[in-house]
Amino acid sequence: MTRKNPRVEEADESKLEVKGHPKTWAAGIPGVYHSMKPALEHMGPDRTRKTLLALNQKDGFDCMSCAWPDPGHRKTFEFCENGAKAVTWEATPVVIGSEFWAEHPVSELRERSEYWLGMQGRLTEPVYKAAGEDHYRPVSWDQAFTIVADKLNGLASPDEATFYTSGRTSNEAAFLYQLFVRGYGTNNLPDCSNMCHESSGWAMGQTIGIGKATISYDDFAKADLIIIMGQNPGTNHPRMLTALEEAKEAGASIVAVNPLPEAGLMRYKNPQKVKGIVGRGTDLADQFMQVRIGGDMALLQAVSKRVLEAEARNPGTVLDHQFLAEHCQGLAELQAHLADLDEAAVLEATGLRVEEIDELADRYLKAEKVIITWAMGITQHKKGVATIKEIINLLLLRGNMGKPGAGASPIRGHSNVQGDRTMGIWEQMPPAFLDALDREFSFDAPRTHGADSVETIRKMRDGGIKVFVGLGGNLMGAISDTQTAWAAMENTELSVQISTKLNRSHTVTGAEAMILPTLGRTEIDLQESGPQFVSVEDTVCAVHPSHGTVKPVAPGLLSEVAIVSRLAHGVLGDSIQADWDGFEKNYDLIRDHISHVVNGCEDYNRKIRQEGGFVLPNGPRDSRTFNTPTGKAMLTVNQLEHVERPPGTLILQSMRSHDQFNTTIYGHNDRYRGIKKGRDVVFVSPQDLAELGLTDGQHVDIHGVHHDNLERVLRNFRVVSYPTATGCAAAYYPEANVLVPLDSVAEGSQTPVSKAVIVRLEPVE
DSSP states (O other): OOEEOOOOOOOOGGGOEEOSSOOSOEEHHHHHHHHHHHHHHHHHHHHHHHHHTTBTOTTSBOOSSOOOOOOSSOOTTOOOHHHHHHHHHHHOSEEOOTHHHHHSOHHHHHTSOHHHHHTTOBOOSOEEEOTTOSOOEEOOHHHHHHHHHHHHHTSSOGGGEEEEEOTTSOHHHHHHHHHHHHHHTOOOOOBGGGGTTHHHHHHHHHHHSOSSOSOOGGGGGGOSEEEEESOOHHHHOTTHHHHHHHHHHTTOEEEEEOSSOOHHHHEEEOTTSHHHHTSOOEEOOSEEEOOOTTOHHHHHHHHHHHHHHHHHHSTTSSSOHHHHHHHEEOHHHHHHHHHTOOHHHHHHHHOOOHHHHHHHHHHHHHOSSEEEEEOHHHHSSTTHHHHHHHHHHHHHHTTOSSSTTOEEEEOOOSTTHHHHHHTTOSTTOOHHHHHHHHHHHTSOOOOSOOOOHHHHHHHHHHTSOOEEEEESSOHHHHSSSHHHHHHHHHTSSEEEEEESBOOGGGTSOOSEEEEEEBOOTTBOEEETTEEEOEEEEOTTSEEEEEOOOBOOSSTTOBOHHHHHHHHHHHHHTTSSSOOHHHHHHOHHHHHHHHHHHSTTOTTHHHHHTSTTOEEOOOHHHHHSOOOSTTSSEEOOOOOOOOOOOOTTOEEEEEEOOTTEETTEEOOSOBGGGTEESOOOEEEEOHHHHHHHTOOTTOEEEEEEOOSSOOOOEEEEEEEEEOOOOTTEEEEETTGGGGGSOTTOBOTTTOOBOTTOEEEEEEEOO
């Protein structure tokens, strides 16, 4: 039974509490409690049972909260706290009724928090805001598609529209979406990957020929050493903790490299084991390296230099010479470059002691099988691409690629962001993909590269893009330089959002705005040919089906596939040879086309129905083959550059709270860091507080220090004394996005530099 939107209280930041010291362990019984309590409160026992027991199961649906892979032998409770929260958020029976839109003007909704917007319930009917009006009003599906089609077909050029995609989108919907967009005539296909792991794709593509992990799930338990860099698994992908526990039990060492001592890097209490309930649990990090923000590149170069020096002392015994000779190039250039590495500059950049770096190098030299895994603490830097190239350098030196228990492991955050890219969601898809698309659908796909997320904001700001269509996601909440981004969206003629629930992007709109409600992944998708399933790709290239298990929260909802198919038919008609009506009725037809277009997806319908799905080919992992111009893995030379901090400033990183997934806020607590009832905090080390003349609990304005003369400020944030690296600070995302200039991006990938913002803290009178 559906329920109307409840009374939801906004956070009162004046009542924010800071409770003791940060936690030193993750999960345990509190993780179970914080999973089940909101599920039972918001969904009730029956819907909780039908959803959570099907989460990540082979005959159930894929979790939407991260892209962590599934083990072959899955437990009944194969989900984590944040997965349960994500399901509760989506599968809630609370719905937004028609009267909501009359009661709440868009100008009022804009003043509401992401938490309040999301808690209003599921969207159930198309709504439209006309130019000059301040209210959405319900419209029929036919009216909605006609309005959008007329606007798109009335543009002077297809490049005046842009089509954003979220990582929650299924393979089937993503493939149709990119087909529609390219059939329309543009490659403007920005996506959430532009803001997170784009740096990984660029660096790995240039060095090993594929921008994906070169390991499988089982490799973690086979590794001798796992180096975790710039990530917080306890909050962002908690099921990884089980894989790390298995690795420790098998004898692996773990090194954590991070500016903050996160609970999920220290110790894990597995609630499915006795020792996780009544015992200490499992200690994870054998070595914690509290690197300064932006110092990872220097650390990696220093370790590689020590590896090369060890080889010089004992020729032929340290490097994997056979692997390097057969599969790599660039060793001599790397040796010459690192020979001149300035150790003093390394220590300044990292904030580490020589002994700590020596210890890591010693661990690496003793390990035969090494995995290096990372997330956005590495990618969202000016030198993010170069830093990941240094990860690849270190792995290649001792042949830690293409053998069990070894390899590179970028951890994607959104559930199918990797699958979306495989299906063609990218503004720069290679010619081979576009050629296959042309052959399959008898049209000429555009070859000119389109706009990514940052370029989309620039073009909307400057009037070059007039229509924005978003398939899921929350670009206005996620993108950098909030004020600039919002003004850019307001400069468009029409914004369209395909969504399950309200978020910031529904309140920051073009002159006209449309919201199209869609089914969630948890819901049964019944079409004319029968119940449908979709498929997703996880972070280790495994593709598996996802079946909804509960009735849709309201009648009349359309699936993402149905929405894209009808929109495409309304805009394109029969201009390309695509059976839009058939695609909506039977998703097997989509998968047949995928099998002809996407490399590795041949015979898709048969393979996706195998137990557990199938794994896409991966040259570096499978056969030590590298799809680079030379056919070899590339050792690269990268000029060291660390983040400069002027006197009186700090280097700030944005991060999630524990009650959060991307821009979705589940609550106002961050129990691992001791924060309750609020989010407006800035974490600063005690040493820096003393140096700056500030005190714990004081309120400050956080000013961005930039060279474009634009004021970017977060007002009235509470200072929290916290054991972060000296010279560094941290605040929550997306609030901190306002401090990141639009043009502050990673070299090459254009990923916003959200992890290295120079700020000044000014006391509030």
